[in-house]
Amino acid sequence: MTIFVRRAGKQTWAIALTLCIFFAFQSVHAATDLPSWNNSSAREKIIAFVQKVTHEGDAGYVKPEARIAVFDNDGTLWTEQPAYVQLVYLIDRIKTLAPQHPEWKNQQPFKGILENDLHAVAATGNQGLMAIEHAADAGMTTDAYQANVLQWLATARDPRFKRPYTELVYQPMLELLDYLRANGFKTYIVSGGGADFMRPWTEKIYGIPPEQVIGSTDNIKFERNKQGQPQLIKQGAINFIDDGENKPVAIHRYIGRMPILAFGNSDGDLPMLQYVSSAPGTRLVLYLHHDDPDREYAYDRKSSFGKLDKGLDEAREKGWPVVSMKTDWKVVFPQ
Amino acid sequence: MTIFVRRAGKQTWAIALTLCIFFAFQSVHAATDLPSWNNSSAREKIIAFVQKVTHEGDAGYVKPEARIAVFDNDGTLWTEQPAYVQLVYLIDRIKTLAPQHPEWKNQQPFKGILENDLHAVAATGNQGLMAIEHAADAGMTTDAYQANVLQWLATARDPRFKRPYTELVYQPMLELLDYLRANGFKTYIVSGGGADFMRPWTEKIYGIPPEQVIGSTDNIKFERNKQGQPQLIKQGAINFIDDGENKPVAIHRYIGRMPILAFGNSDGDLPMLQYVSSAPGTRLVLYLHHDDPDREYAYDRKSSFGKLDKGLDEAREKGWPVVSMKTDWKVVFPQ
Numbered sequence: 001m002t003i004f005v006r007r008a009g010k011q012t013w014a015i016a017l018t019l020c021i022f023f024a025f026q027s028v029h030a031a032t033d034l035p036s037w038n039n040s041s042a043r044e045k046i047i048a049f050v051q052k053v054t055h056e057g058d059a060g061y062v063k064p065e066a067r068i069a070v071f072d073n074d075g076t077l078w079t080e081q082p083a084y085v086q087l088v089y090l091i092d093r094i095k096t097l098a099p100q101h102p103e104w105k106n107q108q109p110f111k112g113i114l115e116n117d118l119h120a121v122a123a124t125g126n127q128g129l130m131a132i133e134h135a136a137d138a139g140m141t142t143d144a145y146q147a148n149v150l151q152w153l154a155t156a157r158d159p160r161f162k163r164p165y166t167e168l169v170y171q172p173m174l175e176l177l178d179y180l181r182a183n184g185f186k187t188y189i190v191s192g193g194g195a196d197f198m199r200p201w202t203e204k205i206y207g208i209p210p211e212q213v214i215g216s217t218d219n220i221k222f223e224r225n226k227q228g229q230p231q232l233i234k235q236g237a238i239n240f241i242d243d244g245e246n247k248p249v250a251i252h253r254y255i256g257r258m259p260i261l262a263f264g265n266s267d268g269d270l271p272m273l274q275y276v277s278s279a280p281g282t283r284l285v286l287y288l289h290h291d292d293p294d295r296e297y298a299y300d301r302k303s304s305f306g307k308l309d310k311g312l313d314e315a316r317e318k319g320w321p322v323v324s325m326k327t328d329w330k331v332v333f334p335q
Numbered sequence: 336m337t338i339f340v341r342r343a344g345k346q347t348w349a350i351a352l353t354l355c356i357f358f359a360f361q362s363v364h365a366a367t368d369l370p371s372w373n374n375s376s377a378r379e380k381i382i383a384f385v386q387k388v389t390h391e392g393d394a395g396y397v398k399p400e401a402r403i404a405v406f407d408n409d410g411t412l413w414t415e416q417p418a419y420v421q422l423v424y425l426i427d428r429i430k431t432l433a434p435q436h437p438e439w440k441n442q443q444p445f446k447g448i449l450e451n452d453l454h455a456v457a458a459t460g461n462q463g464l465m466a467i468e469h470a471a472d473a474g475m476t477t478d479a480y481q482a483n484v485l486q487w488l489a490t491a492r493d494p495r496f497k498r499p500y501t502e503l504v505y506q507p508m509l510e511l512l513d514y515l516r517a518n519g520f521k522t523y524i525v526s527g528g529g530a531d532f533m534r535p536w537t538e539k540i541y542g543i544p545p546e547q548v549i550g551s552t553d554n555i556k557f558e559r560n561k562q563g564q565p566q567l568i569k570q571g572a573i574n575f576i577d578d579g580e581n582k583p584v585a586i587h588r589y590i591g592r593m594p595i596l597a598f599g600n601s602d603g604d605l606p607m608l609q610y611v612s613s614a615p616g617t618r619l620v621l622y623l624h625h626d627d628p629d630r631e632y633a634y635d636r637k638s639s640f641g642k643l644d645k646g647l648d649e650a651r652e653k654g655w656p657v658v659s660m661k662t663d664w665k666v667v668f669p670q
Binding site: 254 | 589606613
């Protein structure tokens with residue numbers, strides 16, 4: 001590119017403006033790469049969708065403020081096997097607290113934790129998971145809880161990959177998040193995991209700030225400590241489980257407008273995908289299929305965590321892209 | 336300003352970048368006016384605060400992503416007398432539905448509505464208000480509800496000012512919202528009013544998008560209509576009343592980080608102001624005092640709507656700016 005500028009004044013401003021626009025265009029263009037994605041039909045559909053909604057004049061054009069994209073977290077942005085990371089965190093914490101709670105030896109899901117029987121724990125479902133979380137957290141300030149999560153993540157390592165859990169995020173999904181944001185999208189997490197568990201680290205790892213992280217919540221109470229300082233105390237009771245049919249409810253409650261893209265990996269994401277795909281206008285909903293036992297895991301219809309059964313059938317029936325981890329991705333985790 | 340550009344290449348890019356920065360600086364500077372504010376101590380404190388948090392190198396500097404400002408709505412951004420606007424909307428709707436509900440003649444708060452006895456309605460408090468809202472809305476889709484709100488606002492007029500309610504917003508507060516946003520703030524509403532009631536119009540009127548409007552919520556349910564289309568149905572039951580000690584809880588739950596500025600007008604905002612002002616770092620919390628019976632209303636310690644009693648004492652004790660509508664504002668409503 002060669003531009004010759006010979007005079008000052010209005011012309012300089014016009015050129016400056018042109019260059020600003022050029023810079024902006026360049027940054028959008030450069031981000032379209034999705035370098036860790038193979039040149040598959042899923043990648044093509046994503047790029048075609050983004051080009052459509054960002055191309056002013058196209059019938060499918062969407063104004064930037066309405067470019068909302070929602071992502072499940074467990075199994076969609078990071079690994080959820082052999083158990084949800086939040087559950088691993090809680091197991092560690094429950095084991096630490098167990099000597100003060102002898103009754104847990106005969107009470108699920110605590111019994112399962114103490115006996116290292118994850119199937120028994122998983123059988124108690126989201127309710128069980130949240131019960132554990134709250135047994136572990138009740139009475140903590142929200143600040144202390146979040147500090148505790150960060151401290152644990154700094155030292156905990158996944159037993160198979162020997163890496164911190166925040167490194168077991170999917171490189172192609174990190175690129176997709178970046179690509180969408182470079183094209184004016186606002187990226188949200190809509191997860192069954194605890195909002196307080198995710199928010200301390202999602203900005204650094206995914207570029208998703210706390211106010212765009214929607215998750216399960218517990219009751220918290222405004223109190224004053226002995227010095228009269230206001231603080232928020234976790235009450236040890238479930239307020240909202242952000243899974244299944246609650247995901248569309250949470251989207252309405254927290255965002256208040258219909259996303260145009262939704263990405264999930266389990267039946268717990270199906271109502272969210274149905275909700276987003278049913279709205280009028282240009283929409284894209286996708287499933288990630290875990291079919292890569294060598295580089296990550298292979299599971300779907302019978303898994304305790306992240307079961308994908310009805311969703312897989314509905315995706316095939318409706319033509320939603322099903323991303324194959326094995327064939328669509330060049331790499332799984334960041335190097 | 337005169338800039339002479341004689342050669343193309345790297346130098347042109349450097350100048351373009353300089354001009355981009357200059358443009359950005361200009362837009363921030365021009366917005367500092369707050370033209371409808373008299374040159375009072377409250378205005379000075381606001382401007383000094385914003386200069387402090389935006390001045391890189393200042394000990395009180397705050398990064399743009401943490402510049403969160405929260406505003407109450409009723410009585411802080413728009414008028415709440417002689418009754419909350421949402422209550423006026425609900426009164427109209429209840430009167431429309433009343434023939435189908437003969438039991439309402441003997442049941443508060445409905446009795447009060449049908450007899451035009453607003454004091455009796457007000458006496459039932461937030462619980463009563465929400466009971467009315469839900470009697471009016473149960474079974475509606477969220478889309479139908481929001482369309483209904485917009486339709487009502489388009490024709491309803493305030494009896495004293497003979498203007499649409501969305502014109503009874505405070506011009507100096509609109510300027511403050513703009514001023515903060517021009518300085519990199521993200522502006523939020525944290526209101527006792529219904530989120531579904533506010534979100535259809537807050538972007539147009541205040542420049543605050545739906546995802547930054549936090550309010551009271553009702554239970555909603557994901558269902559499918561006869562054609563199998565997903566929809567969200569209002570259930571007629573209160574989920575969360577975003578008032579008093581629930582406001583800090585809502586801030587944590589929806590935003591997930593501590594605001595640096597909070598603005599309210601009633602005792603219902605006091606915990607929010609205490610919460611924000613107690614956090615370490617540069618903070619500003621303010622009260623609006625309604626002391627202008629000629630241009631708007633004068634009320635505080637004994638009002639049914641927007642009572643300001645404990646908050647007024649605490650503001651004076653702690654030195655929080657109390658904005659006088661009468662002496663600090665040149666105009667109240669937009670021309």
